[in-house]
Amino acid sequence: MRSARLTQALEAGLFVVPPEGRVALIRPRIGDDLGELPKDRVEVITGFRPDFDWFAARGVTVLREGAGPYAAAVVCLPRARAQGRALVAMAAALVVPGGPVVVDGQKTDGVDAMLKELRGRAAVSEALSKAHGKLAVFPAGPGLEDWRPAPAEVEGFRTVAGVFSADGVDRGSALLAAALPEEMKGRVADLGAGWGYLARAVLGRAGVKECHLVEAEADALDCARVNVTNARAAFHWADATTVKLPRAMDHVVMNPPFHQGRDADPALGIAFIGAAARMLQPQGVLWLVANRHLPYDRVLTTLFREVQDIGGDTGFRVIRASHPIRVR
Template identity: 70%
Template sequence: MRSARLEQALASGLLSLPAEGRIAVLRPRIGDELHDLPRERLQVITGFRPDHDWFAARGYPTAPRAEGTFAAAIVCLPRAKAHARALLAEAAQIVTAGGPVTVDGQKTDGIDAVLKDLRARVALSESLSKAHGKLAVFPAGDNLADWAARPAQVDGFTTVPGVFSADGIDPGSAVLAAALPADLKGHVADLGAGWGYLSRVVLSRAGVKSCHLVEAEAEALDCARLNVTDERAAFHWADATTWKAPRMLDHIVMNPPFHTGRGADPALGVAFLAAAARNLSPQGVLWLVANRHLPYDRTLTTLFRDVTEIGGSSAYRLTRAALPLRTR
């Protein structure tokens, strides 16, 4: 979809890339084809580890953050409005003044609203509409400086636009935090740690020897480093579904994601559960919160000998799963 719009924009002259200089591609997603762009000049910039690794495996220079100046940029629009604005502001700053900044996105990701906002602030080209999305181009400059990402303080935690639950503590995580036992001890991991809320609760237990914060989103992990300053904490920018703990763990806490794009994807949560079973010791315990409608029960019984619902709320189910059947 994205490649079809890029191909047409280049062919029609709507997007004219400078003859020299690096081209930043911000936040492309797994499966996005960039073959119409000059590969030797591209820099894929994404802090989401699965996307980062997918492009790196295909030979693209890839980094979690932009460094230096670029001749052009292409912004692959995310769904969150604040995050989209922050990426556009970043692109307008890292590109040489007057250089082309391209914004591309699906209608379901809010491209129409973003283009409307841009028209009031920059010299936006006509938009190209194709494959249920739109693309437009504007010259880099300072017009979007007030859209730049700024840290926020939420209940004593630092967050930034684009991270999960940036506006407040996730209700499911709060339910799990309240249920964690006071005598939690040993080596622990928080899979999908986000900006560190659950890990801070874990580290409030004196018996905890270490807590591994495993998070795929680099910006969320940067926030976690500010929010969790305990020397027992270790930070891992990694895909939790493939992460391997440095040693087998006594406990894992998690509030796993269950969306890829707009649609629910229970398979993602299932992959988190399997990762927990792999990384726990034979006597290890998983502490899980999940939306009640998610079909995790059967999977849990194939991964753990002892699976017990320990409470929750009308929206969330709390589960204690112990004695993993599959370990490393």
Template identity: 60%
Template sequence: MRSARLEMALESGAFVVPPEGDVVVLAPQAGDDLSALPKLRVVVLTGFKPDYDHFQRLGYRMDTARATAAVLCLPRAKAEALALIAQAFSLLPAGAPVLVDGQKTDGPEAVLKLACAAGIAHGEVISKAHGKAFVLRAGPAPAGWTAAPRRVAGGFVTRPGVFSADGPDRGSELLAAVLPDKIKGHVADLGAGWGYLARAILARQGVTSLDLVEADREALDCARENITDPRAQFHWADATGFKPARPWDAVVMNPPFHTSRAADPELGAAFIRAAHRGLLPTGTLWLVANRHLPYDRILTPLFRSVEDIGGDAAFRLIRAANPIRARL
């Protein structure tokens, strides 16, 4: 686990925390144990709202003024990992230590090789608990490492690390193609990402307002650039617990089904329950899901009408209408 490598790096002297200044921890996940660090000096930086809320509840500061060391929790996407290193370097004085940590599946060896090729000084490599950690010394970020927006099909802007950064995913394309022109009123896009489905929703003239709800701040920032329609309202929030100011006439969504890196159908189920809670009694849910996910057992007790409306070998398109309310 991450905490074991962090403790070993501190105890061995491979990672030395300076006596003053903040220790920035970039992109930790809920459940990561940071107790080996001096809590009063720790600042957590994350753009994923559930993780942000978790560490804020634990009493960590969530912004920094002057940092002298950093701990970086590697994501799996290489471009995102390099962008996080560049971000860490930008927050620190030259030569400050950055402990880079990741499970083997996060590719720490590949990141270390790139750092070596770029001439970045590094310390010993700590291997423990199916992962590796090593210290880099802050300096100018190598060319191309800083996160930069990119243009993809349709003229959309994305950034490294956001879901489907190279272009719209197949499930969203299928769902956008079957949305009827008759969608109207107050609509939600739960897990809106960088705005692909939102643009398709707002093409329906009967839509009066659209809540884009997204937990990834980078993705939501992209959506703000991609969607300039005044009917759109942007919410940095965990969709599974989001409560609309007023009920929705329709919800459109391509929910995630991974928690961290493990498949977790319950995450998609939580999105379905959130849609159910937020819809009017006459409301409709439009959903795309991987065919292997057992969503029927969630949808059937919650909606009076559930039907397949298309898809392909990998994806189901589902329309669920008229939420069932429990009788008190």
């Protein structure tokens, strides 16, 4: 979908790639096609590890943070509006003054609202509509600095726009933290650790030797490094579904994501549960919080010998699953 809009914009002359210089492709997602962009000059900029690894595996230059100046940039709008603003402002600062900045996104992700807001700040081109999305171009320059928000403080934790639960502690995570036993001991992994709320609760248990925070979103992990300063913490910028930790864990805690874009995708949470089962000791325990409507029972009873609900509320279940079953 994105490549179709880019190709049409290039063919129509709406977006003209400068003849020289690097082109920043900001926050594309797995499966996005570079289309007619000059592949030898494109640098993908993303802090989301699965996307980072997918493009790197295809021989594309991938950076967590771009280093300007770029000749042009393409911003792939995310779902979170504040994060989208920050990415557009970043592109405007990275590209040479007057160079083209493309803003591309799906209608369901708010591209119409973003372009309307941007027109009050910059000379935005006519929008190209195709494949349930829109694309427009504006010249790089100053004037969007206030769209790059400073980190926020929420209940004693640092957060930043675009990360999960940026405005406050997630109710499910709070329920899980309250259910963790005081006598928790050994090595613990926090899968999808976010900005460190659960890890801080885990490290409040004196018997915990190590807590491994595994988080795919680099911005969230940066916040976690500020929020969790305990020497027993280790930080891993990694996809929780494929990460390889240095040793087996005694416990895994997690509040796994279950959305890909706007659509619920239980397969994502199921992949987290599978990863937890693989990394646990034979006597290990998974501590999981999940929305009640998610179909996790079958995978839990397939992968663990003991599964029980230990808390929750009308919207969430807190689950204890122990003794992972090894598949021969």
